[in-house]
Amino acid sequence: MPDTRLIPAPRSVRPTGDGTFVLDDRTTLTAETGTGSAERWLRSVLTQATALPLHPAGTGPRDGTPGSAGDDANSVRLRLDGSLPPEGYRITVRDRRALVEGGGPAGVFWGAQTLRQLLGPDAYRRAPLGAARWQLPELEIEDAPRFGWRGLMLDVARHFLPKEDVLRQIDLLAAHKLNVFHFHLTDDQGWRIEIKRHPRLTEIGAWRARTKHGHRASPLWSETPHGGHYTQDDIREIVAYAAERHISVVPEIDIPGHSQAAIAAYPELGNADVVDTAALTVWDTWGVNPNVLAPTEHTLRFYEEVFEEVLDLFPSTFIHVGGDECPKDQWKASPAAQARIEELGLADEDELQAWFIRHFDGWLAERGRRLIGWDEILEGGLAPGAAVSSWRGYAGGIAAAEAGHDVVMCPEQQVYLDHRQHGGEDEPVPIGYVRTLEDVYRFDPVPPGLDPRAAAHILGTQANAWTEVMDSRSRVDYQVFPRLAAFAEVAWSALAAPAERDFAEFTDRMTVHYRRLDALGVDYRPPAGPAPWQRRPGVIGRPIDGAPPNV
Numbered sequence: 001m002p003d004t005r006l007i008p009a010p011r012s013v014r015p016t017g018d019g020t021f022v023l024d025d026r027t028t029l030t031a032e033t034g035t036g037s038a039e040r041w042l043r044s045v046l047t048q049a050t051a052l053p054l055h056p057a058g059t060g061p062r063d064g065t066p067g068s069a070g071d072d073a074n075s076v077r078l079r080l081d082g083s084l085p086p087e088g089y090r091i092t093v094r095d096r097r098a099l100v101e102g103g104g105p106a107g108v109f110w111g112a113q114t115l116r117q118l119l120g121p122d123a124y125r126r127a128p129l130g131a132a133r134w135q136l137p138e139l140e141i142e143d144a145p146r147f148g149w150r151g152l153m154l155d156v157a158r159h160f161l162p163k164e165d166v167l168r169q170i171d172l173l174a175a176h177k178l179n180v181f182h183f184h185l186t187d188d189q190g191w192r193i194e195i196k197r198h199p200r201l202t203e204i205g206a207w208r209a210r211t212k213h214g215h216r217a218s219p220l221w222s223e224t225p226h227g228g229h230y231t232q233d234d235i236r237e238i239v240a241y242a243a244e245r246h247i248s249v250v251p252e253i254d255i256p257g258h259s260q261a262a263i264a265a266y267p268e269l270g271n272a273d274v275v276d277t278a279a280l281t282v283w284d285t286w287g288v289n290p291n292v293l294a295p296t297e298h299t300l301r302f303y304e305e306v307f308e309e310v311l312d313l314f315p316s317t318f319i320h321v322g323g324d325e326c327p328k329d330q331w332k333a334s335p336a337a338q339a340r341i342e343e344l345g346l347a348d349e350d351e352l353q354a355w356f357i358r359h360f361d362g363w364l365a366e367r368g369r370r371l372i373g374w375d376e377i378l379e380g381g382l383a384p385g386a387a388v389s390s391w392r393g394y395a396g397g398i399a400a401a402e403a404g405h406d407v408v409m410c411p412e413q414q415v416y417l418d419h420r421q422h423g424g425e426d427e428p429v430p431i432g433y434v435r436t437l438e439d440v441y442r443f444d445p446v447p448p449g450l451d452p453r454a455a456a457h458i459l460g461t462q463a464n465a466w467t468e469v470m471d472s473r474s475r476v477d478y479q480v481f482p483r484l485a486a487f488a489e490v491a492w493s494a495l496a497a498p499a500e501r502d503f504a505e506f507t508d509r510m511t512v513h514y515r516r517l518d519a520l521g522v523d524y525r526p527p528a529g530p531a532p533w534q535r536r537p538g539v540i541g542r543p544i545d546g547a548p549p550n551v
Contacts, residue, residue, distance in 0.1 A: 002137045005509040006117050008177055008489035010143035016094040017138035023119075024074070024134075029054040032079035035102070037244050038109040039078055045116060051128040073097060076115070078108050087179075088144030091115060093136045106246040107144075110177050114141060121515035124175075147445065149408055149460025150491035151180030151250075152484065154476075157187035157261075158286070159467040160206075160228035161476070167241050168473075172481075172522065174245040176488035181242055182320065182462060184252045185230075188260035188283040188291070192229045193251070193313075197305050198266065202229040205265035208282040214429055214469060216286040218540040222471075227282075235313045243315075250372070251314045254322030255303060256293040256356050263291055269299050271330040271337065286468045288325045295331065295340045295352055300359060307360070317370055318387065323357055324374035354380030361386050372408070375400070391416075391464065393551035394447045401454040408459050409445040413548030415463040415487060417480050418470065420543060426530050428478065429469040430541035433548040437527075441486040441506055442498040463487045469541065474523040478534055481524035485513055 002020060004013060029046075031039030043054050057075055076098045084090060084103030089111030092099045100115060102108030116123050118136050152173055156166070170181055185192045191205035207227035213220035230238070242249045260283045263270035270277035271294045283289055293299050310319065328349035331337035341352050354377070361371040361383035372387040375396030382388070387406040390397030397407040412419070412432070419432030445461035463484060470476045486506070495501055510527075517524050523534070 002118055002135055003120060003512055004118065004137060004139065005512045006114060007485050007506075007509055007513045008492035009495075009506075009509070010114065010141045011494055012142045013139055015137075015139050016092065019138050020135040021093050021096050021098055021138065022133060022135045023050070023052055023054075023076075025052060026074055027052060027054060028057040028075045030057040030075060030077050032077070034080045034105055035078040035108045037105055037246070038100070038102075038112045041109065041245065042076075042078075042112040042115070046119070046123065048127060049123045049125050050119075050132070050134050052134065076100070078102075078112065080104065080108065085144045087148070088142075089114070090143075091118075091139070091141040093140075094138045098136055103144075106179070109174075109246050110143070110145075111141075113175060113177060114143070117516070121512065121519050124516050124519035145177065145492045146494055147458075147460030147491050149180050149462065150178045150488070151182050151408070151460070151462030152178055152480070153182035153184055153252075153410070153462055153464040155184040155187070155465060155467045156192050157184055157190045157254075157467075159211075159471050160190060160192060160226065161467075161473060162228065163230060163234045163238065165473045165476075166230075166238055169476075170238070170242045170245060170247055172484075172520070173247055175516075175520070176484060177492050178484075178488055179247050180250060180460075180462060181247050182250045182252060182464075183238075184254075184320075186252070186254050186261065186322075187258045188289040189286075190227055190229075190282060191261045191265065193235060193253075193310070194229060194231045195306050195309050196232070197309065198302070200265040201262060201306075203265070205261040205282060208284045210284050211471075212285040212468075213471075214536075214539040215431065215542040217542065220539060221284075232309070232313060239314060248316050248318075249314060250316045250318050250320055251310055252320035252322055253303070253306060253310060254324075255360070256295070256299075256353060257324065257326030258289065258322055259293050260289050260291045263293070266302070269293055269302060271334045273336050274330045274333045288327060290327050290329055292326050292330055293356075294334070295337055295356055303360070304363060307363070311367060311369065317368075318372045319364055319369050320389070321357065321360055321371055321373050321377075323353070323377040324391070326353055326376065328353075348380075350380035352380070353377075354383065357386070358383040387459070389462075393549070395551055397458070398447060398450060398454070401457040402451065404457065406457050406459050409461045410464050411551075412464070413550070414443040415440060415461070416466065417463050417483055417487075418466045418468070420541070421479075421483065421525055422529065423543075424529060426535050427541075428475070428530060428534060428536035429539050430543040431469060432542070433544050433546070435483070435548075437483055437486050437510075438503050440483045441490065441503055442501055443487070443490055444495075444498050445490070448497075461487075461491050469539075474534075477523035478525050478530070481517060481522050482510060482514065485510065485517075 081101040086104035100111040267277035388400040420430040
C-alpha cells in the first residue's frame, strides 16, 4: 500500500475507500484555469520519475477504454476552489480519479507537492528505476498553512553558491512547502549581484584573495581566491524559477554595516576621514567588521541607484536592508559623521543609524515596497512601516509586534541552521549551541503569552543559514537538512504546544522522508551522525556549551 507519512503534516487525512488508484500509460493530467504552474511542474517531475506520458485529457487514444480521450476516469485533475484559503488545498482520491483543488494557484501547487509524496520516494528521482507500480491511496486530505511567511535565508556572500545550486535550493524549499527565499547577497566578504551603474561592486567586490578556514580563531587559511556573482539575467532566472514554484525571493542588500566589500570597490563609501578606505580589500575572515558606510549624501545616492536596479529585478513587496551589527566606532571618531549628527539634530550614533534606515524606508515606500531589516533597526527608533527579522531572540520581535510592526521570527537560539546539530566530537566545524532535529521541531514562532493583537503582526518564521563555515553545496546540505524538514512542519502545520508535540511520531515519518532526500541527492546529516566524508577533523569551530538562553 502507498505510504501516507507526509511532511509537513496535513491538517486532516481521512480514507475514501480501501483501494488505490494505479497510474498507468492512459492516466491523464489536466489543469483547469489558473493552475498551469502546478501542472507544468507536476508533469515535469512525474514524467521523468515514472516514464508515464500523463497526457492532458482529450489528447490520448480514443478507444473507449477508461482513461481514453473524453473519459474522466483514470485522471489527475487540478482546479481552483474559492472556498479554500489561498494556499490551502484538498486532495480527493477515489473511483480511479485524483482531484487536487486549491484556494489559489499556490494552494494547487502545494497540493501537487503532497501528491508527489503520496506516490513514494522514487517519485523524487530524475529517471525511472524500472518496472514500478505508481499508486495513490483512496483518501481525502484537507490542508492549509499556519503562517504566510515560511522561509529560509541563504547567505551566498560568505561562500558563493553557483546559480544551479541556488535553483536546486529553491526546489528543496518547494518540496517542503516553504514560500520565501531570503537571498543574502552582500556582506563584508563579497558582493554577489551585478549592478550595472556600479560595475566595480562585482569586478572588485565579488572576490577575495583568500579565506579563513573554520572559525575566525582558526589558524587555517585557504589561499585560493574565492568569489563569484550573479548577472542580472541570472537573478531574473532565479526569481522566475522561484515564482513558478510560488516562492517569493526577498533580496538583502546589507547597510550600513557589513559593507567592506562595497567599500573596497568604492572607497568613497567608507569613513575616509578615519581610516584609509583605499587600502581596504574584500574581507577574508569572519566576525563583526568595523568598516561601515559613511552617512553622506553620496552614500545615500549610491545606494539609491543600487536599489533602483534591485527593484527592477525583484518584484517582492519586501526588500531586506540588513541593518545588523553596525559598530559605531568610526562614526564616533569621524568629524563628518559627527557633523551629520549635529546637522540632523540627532542624539547619538544609534539615532544616526535609525536616520539611515528611515531614509530607505521612505524611499522604498514611495516605490510601493516595504523595508525589512534585522532587529537592530529597533535601536534609535524603528522606522515607520518597517518590518523586523527578529534574530537575536524573541525580544526584538515582541517589542516590534507590540508597537504594531510586522515581524518574521528567526531567533538564532532556535533556528540558525549553521549552529551544530550534536555535541559529538565528530561534528564538522561546530558552531554555536546544539540545535537538534527535536529542538527545531519544538520551536514555536509565537512566544507564549503574547497579546493576540501583537501576535497578529507575526507574519511567520524563517530559518537562517550563514555560510562562514559552509564552503560547498554539500556543507550547506549537511547543516540545513534534515532540520529544515522539522522547521517546515513548524511553519506550516497546526501543531500542539512545543512540549506536547509527538516527536516520536515525527521521527517515524522522517524515516520515509530520508528516502525522499536520498532520491533528491541531499547530503543531510544522518541520524546516527556524520558520515566519514562529512567530518572536518582539525578545523576549529566555536561551540557554545549548555542550552541557549530564551531571550
